Every structure is written in structure tokens, then in C-alpha cells.
Amino acid sequence: MKTIVITGGTDGMGAALARHYLTAGDRVTVIGRSRRKFDALVAAAASEDPSAVARAEFIAADLSLVADSRRVVNQLLAHHKRIDALVLAASFIRQHRQTTAEGHEASWALFFLSKYLLVTGLAPLLRAVEQPVIVNTAVPGTRADAVDFEDLEMVQGFTFMRSNAQQRRANELLGILATDDNPNLAYLTWGPAWLVRSSFAGEVGKGMRITAAVLGRLLGQRPEAAIRPIIRLIDDPSPGRAAYRGATQHTLTVGDRDEKDATRLAAAIEESLR
Known part of the structure; x- marks a missing residue:
């Protein structure tokens, strides 16, 4: 029996993965905001x-x-071996800069700070297995210089495109930190090959929401189909970093300063979280 932990596991692909592994006989921990949605997916799995x-x-x-x-990390460390x-x-799209009650830029906090805390904080539990895997649904493939080290939370010049590129690159650098710490770890930055039908959670314009809903119905993959490549990668992991769009492996972005940038990013995050 494997132990699978899924953030954003009450909607879309996360929920589909949770249901798959529950029906496969594994132990699944879902981290999310809706107990009602979690209960619904467990009921669906329990019917099988x-x-x-x-x-x-x-x-x-x-x-x-x-x-x-941090509370999630501590709870998992206390109750899991x-x-x-x-x-x-986990995903929530914001087109404009917003700050959380803690003062962090909200998209950066969700799409990177939380992942940094989970990946680094749960490292002891991942080291406890022979073939651990992290699937980070950060679409691979962005500029090597996309991280603005002088203004990580984009107080100046925030745009959705800049924010998205920085998050994606930061998550690639996080993979360097994670695999340096644990050479047995498979760290995968993964994005779907095509649009996936989902609730499209976020604060987006009406036009974008309608377009996504229409295209999703007409052309989008069902979450159950979109996650098949993830299941294969989890069930048969290979140590090291890799990037995928759907089932197709992509070349990782390589910069001249990758290791130094990863170390610099970690130091900056630790300082910002003091």
C-alpha cells in the first residue's frame, strides 16, 4: 500500500488522482479547502x-x-511514517496582484512558497521510501532568467505573464534542491498536453471563463484521461528531474547558473519566511 499526498485534491485532476489511488487500495491524503467535495470523492471511491x-x-x-x-507539514510529519x-x-488563478493576510503576494505564496515548504518539510517522509516521487503541476519550459531575485513578490511591475513564468522557473529550481537532497527522488514538473475540463478556479475575467468553459466542453480532456500519464510516472518513477507535457517528455530548461540560482532562491525564501 502506497501513501499518496495530493494538494488541490478535491477538484479536477487532483480529485481524479485521489479517486484512482483510493480505488487501487492506497492510502490517500487530500489537502484542500472543501470538505464537501472531499466527502463526495470518497463516496464515489467507496462505491467501488x-x-x-x-x-x-x-x-x-x-x-x-x-x-x-506549515501546519500541513507538521500534521503529516506527526501522523505519517x-x-x-x-x-x-493546488491552483487558483489570479490575473492581478493581490496580497494575503500575511502580506505575501497571493499567487507566489500558493504556487511556490507552499510547494517549497511542502517539498523541503516533507523530505524525511519521502526519504523513507526507495522510489519516492514528486509531481509538481508547474508547466515546464520557461526562461532560465525568469526569476526576479530582487523582487520575488513582484511589488513592482506585476503582470500575469511575468508572475506565471517566475513561478514555473522557481519550481524547476526547487527540483534541483530536492534531488540534490535525495538522489533517489523523481521530481517531475508536469503540465497537461491539452485543456482539461475543470472548475477553472480563480479570479479571471468573464470572457476567459466562458471561453475556457466552451473549449473545455468541446475539446477538453476529462480529468480521468488527463491524469493517465501522471499515474504511469508515479507507479514507475525514475530518479532525477524530468519535465513532461502529458505523456511526452520535454527537455528541461538549462541555465548557466542553475545550481547557484537554486541555492540563492532557497536562501531568499528562508529569509522571507522568518
């Missing part, structure tokens, strides 16, 4: 395997809050 109820765990958290991310797979799939 009644034992799913005993193997499902829910941790309520808003991962845009550092305090919640191992984690076979950590899936980082």
Missing part, C-alpha cells in the same frame, strides 16, 4: 471499494497562507 473510507484523509488548508502550509508520492496540484 468500501475500504476507501478508512484509507482517505482530509486536511483542510488554504495553501496561499504560509501558516497553513512515509510518503511515496507527493502531488502538488
Whole structure:
């Protein structure tokens, strides 16, 4: 029996993964904001395997809050001996700069700070298994210089495109830190090959929401289909870093200063979280 931890596990691909592994007989911890949605997915899994109820765990958290991310890490460390797979799939789209109650830029806090805290904080549980895997749903492939080290939270010049590129590159650098710490770890930055039908959570314009809903219905993949490549990667991991769009492996972005940038990023984050 594997232990699978999934952030954003009550919607879309995260929920589909949770249901898959519950029906496969594994232990699944879902981190999310909606207990109602979690109960619905567990009920669906239990209709196929009644034992799913005993193997499902829910941790309520808003991962845009550092305090919640830290609480999740502490709860998992206290109640788990191992984690076979950590899936980082929490998402909430913001087109404009917003700050959390803690003073952090909200998108940076959700899409990177929470992932940094989970990856580094849960490292002991991932080291407890022979073939651990992290699937980070940060679409691979952005500029090597996309991280603005002088203004990580983009107080100046925030745009959705800049913010998105920085998050994606930072998550690639996080993979360097994670695999340096644990050479047995498979760290995968992964994005779907095409649009996925989901609730499209976020603060976006009406036009974008309507367009996504229409295209999703007409052309989008069902979450159950979109996650098939993730399942294969979790079930048969290879140590090291890799990048995928769907089932297709992509070349990792390589810069002249990757190791130094990863170390610099970690130092900057530790300083910002003091």
C-alpha cells in the first residue's frame, strides 16, 4: 500500500488522482479547502471499494497562507511514517496582484512558497521510501532568467505573464534542491498536453471563463484521461528531474547558473519566511 499526498485534491485532476489511488487500495491524503467535495470523492471511491473510507484523509488548508502550509507539514510529519508520492496540484488563478493576510503576494505564496515548504518539510517522509516521487503541476519550459531575485513578490511591475513564468522557473529550481537532497527522488514538473475540463478556479475575467468553459466542453480532456500519464510516472518513477507535457517528455530548461540560482532562491525564501 502506497501513501499518496495530493494538494488541490478535491477538484479536477487532483480529485481524479485521489479517486484512482483510493480505488487501487492506497492510502490517500487530500489537502484542500472543501470538505464537501472531499466527502463526495470518497463516496464515489467507496462505491467501488468500501475500504476507501478508512484509507482517505482530509486536511483542510488554504495553501496561499504560509501558516497553513506549515501546519500541513507538521500534521503529516506527526501522523505519517512515509510518503511515496507527493502531488502538488493546488491552483487558483489570479490575473492581478493581490496580497494575503500575511502580506505575501497571493499567487507566489500558493504556487511556490507552499510547494517549497511542502517539498523541503516533507523530505524525511519521502526519504523513507526507495522510489519516492514528486509531481509538481508547474508547466515546464520557461526562461532560465525568469526569476526576479530582487523582487520575488513582484511589488513592482506585476503582470500575469511575468508572475506565471517566475513561478514555473522557481519550481524547476526547487527540483534541483530536492534531488540534490535525495538522489533517489523523481521530481517531475508536469503540465497537461491539452485543456482539461475543470472548475477553472480563480479570479479571471468573464470572457476567459466562458471561453475556457466552451473549449473545455468541446475539446477538453476529462480529468480521468488527463491524469493517465501522471499515474504511469508515479507507479514507475525514475530518479532525477524530468519535465513532461502529458505523456511526452520535454527537455528541461538549462541555465548557466542553475545550481547557484537554486541555492540563492532557497536562501531568499528562508529569509522571507522568518
